[in-house]
Amino acid sequence: MIELTRQYGRYGYRRIAALLRDAGWHVNDKRVERPWRREGLNVPMKHPKKGRLWLNDGSCVRLRPEHRNHVWSCDLVHCRTDDGKAFRTLNIIDEYSRECLAIRVDRKLNPGNVIDALNDLFILHGAPSFIRSDNGPEFVAQAVQDWIKAVGAKTACIEPGSPWENGYCESFNARFRDEFLNVEIFQSLREARILIEEWRKHDNTKRPHSVLGHRPPAPETIVQMDRRPVMH
Template sequence: MAAKKTVVRTLVESGFAKVSEVCRAIGLQRSSFYWVSQRSPESIELEREVLRLSKDNPRYGYRRITALMRREGHKINSKRVQAIRRRHGLQVRKKQRKSRRVNENEPKRLRASAKNEVWSWDFVYDQTEHGSSFRILSVLDEYTRQCHSLNPRHSYRAEDVIEVLEELIVEHGPPRFIRSDNGPEFIAYKIRDWLKEQGIQTHYITLGSPWEQCYIESFHDKLRDEFLNREIFYSLAEAKILLEGWRKEYNDERIHSSLAYLTPNEFARSVQTPLRATPSTPSVRELIPNLIRNNIFTESTV
């Protein structure tokens, strides 16, 4: 409709034909051409805000955009946001990879129930514009979803991994467990001995079973989709600066549906951290009523 009205307006203003002739030629009712929208200024402003947030976060879906709108104080339904984005062709289409589920007969995997109980770390690869590859060591707190490190280097030795972890322990405190795959940097005797000295227990996933490290795999998927695929790095120094900026934005601004649409830092501040977690530590969903009572978020955002 909008495209046809633009065609009519362009031809009429150029003097090529009359409104009735152009409308008849393209199959548009004259009443439709002269019709003026009766939308309220508030409705127009809401649509502009949805489009602005969608433009700033092109890989966000309508549910997360709705949560951002509500955090800014707008009262809006998720279906309305979906309709606006569909009208402007902003729907995010992403093919989900099939993941193998853990068999019910297999032992239950280690599950984080408190901050600093389980950290997960792994590498993700990328390269500069000139083809120079580098590796990014990412460290994630599985309970709060806080990303503690996104450190890029051309190569990593066991000493380099220990150096990064030492800095994180000074800043955040030591984890109780650290989960990783069986990469050579993580199973090196030097790292295992150092972790033992620090009182940190290692938890290695089964060979060929990345689904056992689902939190860090999900994080890497977001990192790749929302940042790495959209950026061009001209040097390792530039990559380090941009990665650190995205890490801070991820912790401070990116809301998570699994955290009741809080950011990782907001969720970490809203829960108490025992020295050693117990099996009775509440889950995220069990904490929601307490967070509502403490005005961390409103019921409309759940």
């Protein structure tokens, strides 16, 4: 448990318990919680959740995903290499499965980069029904809008100043920054690309997601439940 905490310092005891079970230990959350608290491994409390945007007629602005490839979310995150130079990441997730489909890393990202990243994903997964994003120039550029329409998808831009409408991607971005960007030093852009891709694969295949019952969005293997050792 302590070794996992050293490796994933921002995980809580429930997520650590899920990793222990995946490693073969027959242990529930409560059994991990007691030594967790005794060792002082508590993670700081999260900030209160924000409310949704409600219209005058009482309806909520929200397009809810119903299946894979129904709604994808795109957003940009800013960071810096150790020499102080800025770089950006284009994060694209499937809102239904919570899988991070791609993270494009570059010093600058323009509408052409957005089209290239989406085109690669369309080849692998097919076109989604909707692509949700904020109103940044990289996403609302006419070239991007026309290209998305041409491939048979629709855009779902959020209301200006309402990031909670893109809540799935905002939640991913917060986890990306808290668990990874804030604890890594990138010596170069190439190193950032390699480490970020490794983290993306870990998030998809190994990291327990509470909303998915502490299972990863795209696990690589299926653990045989009846072969797990008992924790003494």
